[in-house]
Amino acid sequence: MTQTILKRQPSSITEGSTHYCGGCGHGITLRLIGEVVDELGVRENMILTSPVGCAVVMYDYLKCDSIECAHGRAPATGTAIKRVHPDKFVLIYQGDGDLAAIGTAEIIHAANRGENLTVIFVNNAVYGMTGGQMAPTTLIGQRTTTSPFGRTIKGMGRPIRICELLSNIEETKYIERVSVHNVRNIQKAKAAIKKAFNNQINGVGFSLVEILSMCPIGWRLSPQQSQKYIEEQMLHYFPLGVYRDVEY
Numbered sequence: 295m296t297q298t299i300l301k302r303q304p305s306s307i308t309e310g311s312t313h314y315c316g317g318c319g320h321g322i323t324l325r326l327i328g329e330v331v332d333e334l335g336v337r338e339n340m341i342l343t344s345p346v347g348c349a350v351v352m353y354d355y356l357k358c359d360s361i362e363c364a365h366g367r368a369p370a371t372g373t374a375i376k377r378v379h380p381d382k383f384v385l386i387y388q389g390d391g392d393l394a395a396i397g398t399a400e401i402i403h404a405a406n407r408g409e410n411l412t413v414i415f416v417n418n419a420v421y422g423m424t425g426g427q428m429a430p431t432t433l434i435g436q437r438t439t440t441s442p443f444g445r446t447i448k449g450m451g452r453p454i455r456i457c458e459l460l461s462n463i464e465e466t467k468y469i470e471r472v473s474v475h476n477v478r479n480i481q482k483a484k485a486a487i488k489k490a491f492n493n494q495i496n497g498v499g500f501s502l503v504e505i506l507s508m509c510p511i512g513w514r515l516s517p518q519q520s521q522k523y524i525e526e527q528m529l530h531y532f533p534l535g536v537y538r539d540v541e542y
């Protein structure tokens with residue numbers, strides 16, 4: 295007889311449904327963060343920096359203190375909090391429009407200063423909340439509401455690979471790209487999130503985990519097609535793996 299073992303809802307996240315669309319990777323990531331927060335016991339001591347975009351609503355579900363940041367400025371806001379309260383755990387949670395477009399300067403300089411922060415970067419290749427516009431991470435050929443005939447290199451540039459970019463900055467300590475499009479990868483994503491959390495707790499320094507994430511509504515695909523899109527399209531341009539891991 296097969297037995298289904300349902301893991302209890304993490305106590306650090308609220309009961310009930312969320313505002314995330316069906317098949318969206320933010321919901322999976324929220325769950326993983328909730329599990330890690332529970333396992334490391336950091337909830338009472340943690341401050342979430344909420345960005346702009348679908349990532350923002352995490353403040354409704356993660357039962358910890360949070361501060362709303364201007365679009366893209368979470369790494370700067372998080373820097374200030376961490377420097378004033380070095381004993382607090384500061385979580386930076388950002389989407390790709392937020393981190394890789396309007397907030398490019400803030401993330402690069404926070405990384406270059408080697409701030410002791412944990413950044414969870416959700417890359418769904420579009421501006422999700424505003425209706426699926428082209429982001430810096432949109433794939434070549436990908437149709438969005440602002441690239442209706444598909445993104446072209448000429449005039450739109452190539453998708454920006456944040457892990458590759460930041461791992462060239464010597465003050466960064468841990469950079470990994472993971473995905474939440476299937477169970478095996480969700481498990482690896484949790485391990486990466488936990489490592490990035492532990493790094494801040496142990497004073498290691500700047501850690502960033504990029505999570506390739508489905509956006510069925512923004513991509514105009516079903517949840518299943520979106521998982522396939524990551525497997526067959528995104529992984530080629532955004533290879534998973536550890537880009538930097540400095541021993542301490």
Ligand SMILES: Cc1ncc(C[n+]2csc(CCOP(=O)(O)OP(=O)(O)O)c2C)c(N)n1
Pocket residue numbers: 346347348349365388389390391392393416418420421422423424429
């Ligand atoms: C200063 C400013 N500019 C523009 C916006 C509009 N805006 C809201 S969400 C968003 C896109 C966020 O996209 P992303 O960071 O990729 O997050 P996702 O919704 O895909 O998770 C934009 C441009 C805003 N709120 N503030």
